[in-house]
Amino acid sequence: MAGEPGCGKTIFTIHFIYQGVLDNEKSIYVTTEESRESIINQASQFNMDFEKAIEEKKLIIIDALMGREDRWSLQSLDIEVLVGKIIEAKKELGYGRARVAIDSISAFWLDRPAMARRYSYYVKKVLSKWNFTTIAVSQYAITTSEAFGWGIEHIADGIIRFRRSIRSGELKRYVLIEKMRQTNHNRYLNEIDIVPGKGLVILGPVERRKEDLSLPRDVFKKIIDTKKKSDVEIP
Numbered sequence: 001m002a003g004e005p006g007c008g009k010t011i012f013t014i015h016f017i018y019q020g021v022l023d024n025e026k027s028i029y030v031t032t033e034e035s036r037e038s039i040i041n042q043a044s045q046f047n048m049d050f051e052k053a054i055e056e057k058k059l060i061i062i063d064a065l066m067g068r069e070d071r072w073s074l075q076s077l078d079i080e081v082l083v084g085k086i087i088e089a090k091k092e093l094g095y096g097r098a099r100v101a102i103d104s105i106s107a108f109w110l111d112r113p114a115m116a117r118r119y120s121y122y123v124k125k126v127l128s129k130w131n132f133t134t135i136a137v138s139q140y141a142i143t144t145s146e147a148f149g150w151g152i153e154h155i156a157d158g159i160i161r162f163r164r165s166i167r168s169g170e171l172k173r174y175v176l177i178e179k180m181r182q183t184n185h186n187r188y189l190n191e192i193d194i195v196p197g198k199g200l201v202i203l204g205p206v207e208r209r210k211e212d213l214s215l216p217r218d219v220f221k222k223i224i225d226t227k228k229k230s231d232v233e234i235p
């Protein structure tokens, strides 16, 4: 999953994990961008009680923000340490289907982007063996518009892309499923909203715009030119 800042990625992962809690799956949330408290607080704004889920041993939040010493905190942004900690959390929660959200996975290769593909392959290989459904947030580098770094989009079974834009002075957010292996999915760019008390809500597909349907300018010009020529030649 990828997208610019503030377009709803973290909130989407919170929904994904809470659904796991409701479905009685072992649920694990890894946060590298915000503290554990911040995630719990954000969830509570949408009536998702993460504290209760933690108490009931349905959820573990792994804090990778550093500077903490408790059992569910990471002391370094090392991909093998992360995978080890996720498996430890799974053992703690017990047998059965499990889901994990990693927000974000790019934090683990920020200083070595060339490792992105190898690292993400390793994460996929190990966690799928442990019966995990994994969703990972990939940060969008504003400078290069390169969201994934070195081809991890080929390794992921699905890609969900978040976007934002400003229309008539208002911030709008969108979501597009770009890939979902073995699934016939919605192919429209859908507008979303983030609603207090509810969280992420899908408003519906964005109306097709003229530029979606019109031909590229040079092709259009060729057609006009050809038409003009034939108008002259044919009396």
Ligand SMILES: Nc1ncnc2c1ncn2[C@@H]1O[C@H](COP(=O)(O)OP(=O)(O)O)[C@@H](O)[C@H]1O
Binding pocket: 003, 004, 005, 006, 007, 008, 009, 010, 011, 012, 045, 194, 195, 196, 197
């Ligand atoms: N309680 C809330 N009510 C309405 N909108 C909210 C609420 N909490 C957060 N938001 C919106 O969600 C945005 C953050 O979304 P988030 O998922 O954290 O973005 P990112 O893609 O950077 O992870 C905020 O900038 C704000 O616009």
Ligand SMILES: [Mg+2]
Binding pocket: 009, 010, 011, 033, 103
């Ligand atoms: Mg975020």
